[in-house]
Amino acid sequence: MSELFSRPGNETLDPQDWAAQTELGQQMVADMFDYLANIRKEKVWRPIPDEVKAKFKEPAPLDPQTQEDVYQEFRDLIMPFPMGNLHPRFWGWVIGTGTVSGALAEMLAAMLNPNTGGGEHVANYVEQQVIDWCKEMLGYPTSASGLLVSGCSMANLVGLTVARNSAVNYDMRRDGLQGARPILTAYASFETHSSIQKAMELLGLGSVSLRKIPVNSNLQIDLEALDMSIASDKQRGFIPMCVVGNAGTVNTGAIDDLNGLADICKRENIWFHVDGAFGALAALLPTQSPRLSGMERADSVAFDLHKWMYLPYEIGCVLVRDQELHREAFTLTPAYLTHNDRGPSGGENWFSDFGIQLSRGFKALKAWMSIKEYGLRKYARLIQQNIDQALYLTSKIEAHSHMEMMAPQSLNIVCFRYVIPGYSEQQLDRLNTEILLRLQEQGIAVPSGTEIEERYVIRAAMCNHRTRVEDLDLLLQSIEILASEIQDDAFVEVPVV
Numbered sequence: 001m002s003e004l005f006s007r008p009g010n011e012t013l014d015p016q017d018w019a020a021q022t023e024l025g026q027q028m029v030a031d032m033f034d035y036l037a038n039i040r041k042e043k044v045w046r047p048i049p050d051e052v053k054a055k056f057k058e059p060a061p062l063d064p065q066t067q068e069d070v071y072q073e074f075r076d077l078i079m080p081f082p083m084g085n086l087h088p089r090f091w092g093w094v095i096g097t098g099t100v101s102g103a104l105a106e107m108l109a110a111m112l113n114p115n116t117g118g119g120e121h122v123a124n125y126v127e128q129q130v131i132d133w134c135k136e137m138l139g140y141p142t143s144a145s146g147l148l149v150s151g152c153s154m155a156n157l158v159g160l161t162v163a164r165n166s167a168v169n170y171d172m173r174r175d176g177l178q179g180a181r182p183i184l185t186a187y188a189s190f191e192t193h194s195s196i197q198k199a200m201e202l203l204g205l206g207s208v209s210l211r212k213i214p215v216n217s218n219l220q221i222d223l224e225a226l227d228m229s230i231a232s233d234k235q236r237g238f239i240p241m242c243v244v245g246n247a248g249t250v251n252t253g254a255i256d257d258l259n260g261l262a263d264i265c266k267r268e269n270i271w272f273h274v275d276g277a278f279g280a281l282a283a284l285l286p287t288q289s290p291r292l293s294g295m296e297r298a299d300s301v302a303f304d305l306h307k308w309m310y311l312p313y314e315i316g317c318v319l320v321r322d323q324e325l326h327r328e329a330f331t332l333t334p335a336y337l338t339h340n341d342r343g344p345s346g347g348e349n350w351f352s353d354f355g356i357q358l359s360r361g362f363k364a365l366k367a368w369m370s371i372k373e374y375g376l377r378k379y380a381r382l383i384q385q386n387i388d389q390a391l392y393l394t395s396k397i398e399a400h401s402h403m404e405m406m407a408p409q410s411l412n413i414v415c416f417r418y419v420i421p422g423y424s425e426q427q428l429d430r431l432n433t434e435i436l437l438r439l440q441e442q443g444i445a446v447p448s449g450t451e452i453e454e455r456y457v458i459r460a461a462m463c464n465h466r467t468r469v470e471d472l473d474l475l476l477q478s479i480e481i482l483a484s485e486i487q488d489d490a491f492v493e494v495p496v497v
Helices: 018-037 050-055 067-078 100-112 122-138 152-167 194-202 223-235 258-268 279-284 323-330 364-398 425-441 469-488
Strands: 145-149 184-189 210-213 239-246 271-275 300-304 316-320 403-405 413-418 448-452 455-461
Touching (some): 018 100, 122 316, 152 184, 152 194, 152 271, 152 316, 184 194, 184 223, 223 239, 239 258, 279 300, 279 364, 364 403, 364 413, 425 469
Parallel strands (some): 239 271, 271 300
Antiparallel strands (some): 145 316, 403 413, 413 455
């Protein structure tokens, strides 16, 4: 037994043959470049066969395989069955497409492998610069704090945490929500993303404390209804802690009256949070920035860089106007994390003081390298390109005798359906659901589906830098063909008139 411990340090996870490792690494990069270069020839999405799924239920291996064999399994079992968002005809949900440069930056970040929770190393300065650039892009105060996070769900949670803690006149972090505490309420429109409700639940406030406010004909929050809800809660002794404004709702891309919301919050002394998941970055466009006026007045703003900056997943950002309130909501420094003035435990930027993560990856590098490579003007042109594509698709739908728009087209999202005279609403719902599923299952295109005023609609979110106009033409042609096939299949029976 003593022989097992006689020569410590004999094993490592580094390659034994660096030249062979370099060759395999170059092959991986070449294969992925080839895949992306020819992605248009692939189906957007394909079902995963049962025999492939079965491979992912095998027990963990006890003994090693060669890296070449493992990579071959990747090529056989994983590479052919992606979500599809790399493809030019992917318009589902609001999911970005990624870039080659971003992927290479991810590799570099993983190779350096820093922990960006804090300390005196350059990755933290890179992140701070990216955050500063984000403030510049959105016209947000330079004195604000910020944090790169996994995405807008986490960014919303951070913003609402600061809102909750600053709304009460006692130490929330010490005393929590135990015992007889005042009821805190938050306000958001019916169109607001579900992550806001999740944040309320995680913060111990419960979904019952989230007031879902009606929307107007443009699917924006109704300011009068909001005023009435706040007044009613105050009369009952509740404490309104936060109003959430949308800079591009996930369903339709609608932008709330952000200045109107900012005015209400200022008058009522309520935290103003903006969920700008993808729409906030439209501020880069002179034609769109007036629609986002008021966002710069928010107490906190959440948005993603893996959507309309097309960066590889995952990277989002939260900005908080009051840096000290942000820090107070999260900072905790045990002895083993003492910040020193010198050495690797020094440094200006301890991002662990501004969020729940101590272990944090180097998300900032892909943003830093990409913004430097492309420049903000190119990002603005690409965002405008997606908006123009949405306008083009809308014009084609409005001119089509069997298609109709189901919501005002705002920014980059188009909600529509195929209609057949004489069909009931239930039949149209079923028809459009089947059209969408066949589009996806046949690998033609991947829009998503949603409901607008309790009617099922096809929803195309233009958040894809690879899309061309001919892709949109193919979408509409395919819908026409599929609708005809579905009728021939008697999938939807024509009612007797």
